[in-house]
Amino acid sequence: MIHLPSYASTGERIWFYSFKVICGLIFFFLIAPIVIIIPLSFNAQDFFTFTKEMLAFDPAGYSLKHYRDFFTNSDWTSAIYNSVRIAPMATILSVGLGTLAAIGLSQPHVPFKRLITAILISPMIVPLVISAAGMYFFFSRIGLQGTYWGVVLAHAVLGIPFVIITVTATLVGFDKSLTRAAANLGANPIVTFWRVQMPLILPGVISGGLFAFITSFDEVVVVLFVGSSAQKTLPWQMFTGLREQISPTILAVATVLVALSILLLTVVELLRRRTERIRGVSPG
Amino acid sequence: MNESDANAIPLAADGRPLEQSLQRALRRQKLRALMLIAPLLAFVMLTFIAPIADMLYRSVDNRIVSETLPRTVAALSSWDEAQAELPDRDVFDALYFDLFFAAEYKIHTRLGSRLNYQQTGVSSLFRKTGRRVDRFDTDEITEQFIALNPQWENPEFWVSLSRDKQFAQQLPTTASVWQDWLKLLAHDEKSVAEEQPEDLLYYALYLDLSQIEAGQQSPGFDWWAGTTAAVKNFTPVDMVAQFEKTDEDWLSMDVWGVLKRFSPTVTEGYFLNALDMQKTAEGIQSQPESLQIYKILFVRTMVMSLVIMGSCILLAYPVAYLLSNLPMRKANLILILVLLPFWTSLLVRTSAWKVLLQQQGVINDLLVWIGLVDDANRLVMMNNQFGTIIAMTHILLPFMILPMYSVMRTIPPSYVRAAKSLGATNWTAFWRVYFPQSVPGIGAGSILVFIMSIGYYITPAIVGGTQGIFISNRIAYHISSSLNWGLASALGAILLILVLVLYWLYDKYVGIDNLKLG
Numbered sequence: 032m033i034h035l036p037s038y039a040s041t042g043e044r045i046w047f048y049s050f051k052v053i054c055g056l057i058f059f060f061l062i063a064p065i066v067i068i069i070p071l072s073f074n075a076q077d078f079f080t081f082t083k084e085m086l087a088f089d090p091a092g093y094s095l096k097h098y099r100d101f102f103t104n105s106d107w108t109s110a111i112y113n114s115v116r117i118a119p120m121a122t123i124l125s126v127g128l129g130t131l132a133a134i135g136l137s138q139p140h141v142p143f144k145r146l147i148t149a150i151l152i153s154p155m156i157v158p159l160v161i162s163a164a165g166m167y168f169f170f171s172r173i174g175l176q177g178t179y180w181g182v183v184l185a186h187a188v189l190g191i192p193f194v195i196i197t198v199t200a201t202l203v204g205f206d207k208s209l210t211r212a213a214a215n216l217g218a219n220p221i222v223t224f225w226r227v228q229m230p231l232i233l234p235g236v237i238s239g240g241l242f243a244f245i246t247s248f249d250e251v252v253v254v255l256f257v258g259s260s261a262q263k264t265l266p267w268q269m270f271t272g273l274r275e276q277i278s279p280t281i282l283a284v285a286t287v288l289v290a291l292s293i294l295l296l297t298v299v300e301l302l303r304r305r306t307e308r309i310r311g312v313s314p315g
Numbered sequence: 316m317n318e319s320d321a322n323a324i325p326l327a328a329d330g331r332p333l334e335q336s337l338q339r340a341l342r343r344q345k346l347r348a349l350m351l352i353a354p355l356l357a358f359v360m361l362t363f364i365a366p367i368a369d370m371l372y373r374s375v376d377n378r379i380v381s382e383t384l385p386r387t388v389a390a391l392s393s394w395d396e397a398q399a400e401l402p403d404r405d406v407f408d409a410l411y412f413d414l415f416f417a418a419e420y421k422i423h424t425r426l427g428s429r430l431n432y433q434q435t436g437v438s439s440l441f442r443k444t445g446r447r448v449d450r451f452d453t454d455e456i457t458e459q460f461i462a463l464n465p466q467w468e469n470p471e472f473w474v475s476l477s478r479d480k481q482f483a484q485q486l487p488t489t490a491s492v493w494q495d496w497l498k499l500l501a502h503d504e505k506s507v508a509e510e511q512p513e514d515l516l517y518y519a520l521y522l523d524l525s526q527i528e529a530g531q532q533s534p535g536f537d538w539w540a541g542t543t544a545a546v547k548n549f550t551p552v553d554m555v556a557q558f559e560k561t562d563e564d565w566l567s568m569d570v571w572g573v574l575k576r577f578s579p580t581v582t583e584g585y586f587l588n589a590l591d592m593q594k595t596a597e598g599i600q601s602q603p604e605s606l607q608i609y610k611i612l613f614v615r616t617m618v619m620s621l622v623i624m625g626s627c628i629l630l631a632y633p634v635a636y637l638l639s640n641l642p643m644r645k646a647n648l649i650l651i652l653v654l655l656p657f658w659t660s661l662l663v664r665t666s667a668w669k670v671l672l673q674q675q676g677v678i679n680d681l682l683v684w685i686g687l688v689d690d691a692n693r694l695v696m697m698n699n700q701f702g703t704i705i706a707m708t709h710i711l712l713p714f715m716i717l718p719m720y721s722v723m724r725t726i727p728p729s730y731v732r733a734a735k736s737l738g739a740t741n742w743t744a745f746w747r748v749y750f751p752q753s754v755p756g757i758g759a760g761s762i763l764v765f766i767m768s769i770g771y772y773i774t775p776a777i778v779g780g781t782q783g784i785f786i787s788n789r790i791a792y793h794i795s796s797s798l799n800w801g802l803a804s805a806l807g808a809i810l811l812i813l814v815l816v817l818y819w820l821y822d823k824y825v826g827i828d829n830l831k832l833g
Contacts, residue, residue, distance in 0.1 A: 043741070054637045057630050058652050061712060064667040065659055067677060071670065079670045080680050128355040135351025140344050147352060149822065154363050156818045158770020160787040161807045164794055165366030168373060168804075188362045191355065249660045252772050256794065269662045273669055273777045282670065285663040292658040296651070299658075 065289055072097055072282035079279065097283035107280065110268035117179070117264060118247040121186035125243040129194030130236050136195070137202040155192035159252040162189070167256040177259030185257045186250055190243030197242060201235025201306060234302040241295050367811070374804035377582035380574070383426040384413040386491075388578040396572045396596050407554040408522060411451065415515050416495050418445035420502070432799055433584060433593070434573040440564050451557045453514040456521045459549045464538060470508050473516070481534035486523040492516055521546060572596050585805035609789070609806065616786045619704060620768040626708045627764050628757060631715035635756065639723035657713035665774050668706040672697040672778065698780025706778050707768055714767060715760035722756025759825040766817045770810065786810055
């Protein structure tokens, strides 16, 4: 199907090309909505569509005013500040606890392994509204509702499944004889962990961390309930903007976030390839 | 090796029996694994499982009625709604005491709103009665006591009376009201010796004393004989009439029926409401048609999730097929087109759709420009089900493509070639040989997409309008706007059960360990 043989019939040729066109359209559907907001964010007018000047590539039709608004308006800057304060802390918590647990889970004999895995993965499966409702009720009881730490803890637990999944995947290919060799050469378990095991599973830990980071950085449902206006994060501000009066600044924010996700995607891809190379599985 | 050596128990290097030594090592290994997991497990238990348990508890928790109106609930226990008679006077007396304290603590409105979920009008009834309960005509009783003996006016006299061993035994109602009175004063940081006793204390005393038989032995109070005799001739206060004067609804069977039905500490009421049913005097019944919204909402959530899942399958299959048949290097490159949306913020994608689908948005502009749509009647693609479906299909598509791709990658191309060389047409080779092998990928992706989509909140809230919202949006509404947390919890519990069943299926057929990211 992918290579059209020279003896293909007309029907096969038509099908071959229409298949390619269909796939192209689907890729267009996937990418276009994200790409189209980038030029729109430079609109000099407060419109959500291309103006005549923009279509004529007239420089007057373009401006950076929405970006200026994003970086100067106090609503947005305090949202950036909150996001930057919450996400890294939540990431550190998820990565620290998650990596330890993933190492524990990949030991050969773990009692109740299935149950424990199910519990640790559940924050990813349970709908966010339910987690948010439960955390809102419970955190109000223990005085964490509306506090910085309440949001951090909630985000950390949401990021944990991603850390567990990625680190466990890295550990599957981990050669146990390396730790045994280290122990044999006189290293104690802590030295073995930091000098032998950690460098090898580091790509998995980092990509798990990136997943945890993006989970917290993107999260809006839980922070809406668990946080108070003092913890208003970037997605929260976007959500409010989208629900109430939608301002074109949102397009500038979206463009910045797309750039961030491209950056994260690149890092994760590079790490994944590195892991595959180390394991001897070439990516092609 | 001789005979006896072969029968001897094998020993480890330290001289212990080998089996024992191995078991010890195994135990230590298990313990070490658990120690590594324990911190995270404790963390997840505290910050995730406990909140979920709290929510589940709230979906049946109904302590508010018996905590706010303890005496009324106890007095109502012998009343039977089916007899179609109002409760006895002692129930109204109990309600008087309970409501007095509830109004002092200002918790009667909370109970009113709680019961209003079951019976409209109760909330205003409680608010109104709470305002007036301390102005009931029970002051007539107070005056008659003081006229009989001025010492009743003195708080010190009450304090000394309450210290008497006979007090609680002889005057049980007064004693229990007195206890609550002390608590109230402590709560308001007032001194009992300085506060004028409220009318309800005199009323409680009156109730107690009027029940004393004439010949009953005196407990040793010097005022006992005279007062018990005098109380018989007091002008009584008709408590039922007092309530009736405040609001006629107190003589309504509906109000008392709701109080009776919702007096237990645990209720299935919220779950019934979440399923469009209610507890009535005649047992569990469906809500009137006009109030049935949750079943429709659940069905709509499921149907729309199925549609989204279906469109994801349709769009993902060709893409996954193409990717799995390309050389690895090229496939990885094209895969970036799938991974970029996957990594892009959900809100960015939702805002993109909001911008695109607007009536003055890019898609409508384009259609007008082509001439497909007239400028005057641009398409309405947002704030309806179409908006939700198209935006969510876009958002969830990577979650379908990735599992499908990883399954299709493992299907050897030689099978299809073999089928063709045996005479199968292209279609037969695909449908009979390739497609069945790709079904596990479809299954894995479908369950994943379905699980994610039935719990969606953000996208329906932004592009869904009123027709495109999901059950999650209703849950959020009950938590933050209507404050009916019990109903929100019950709806959440039902959704949770649905998701857990799907999760279990996913784990059984796909295995949660096989979940891959990126």
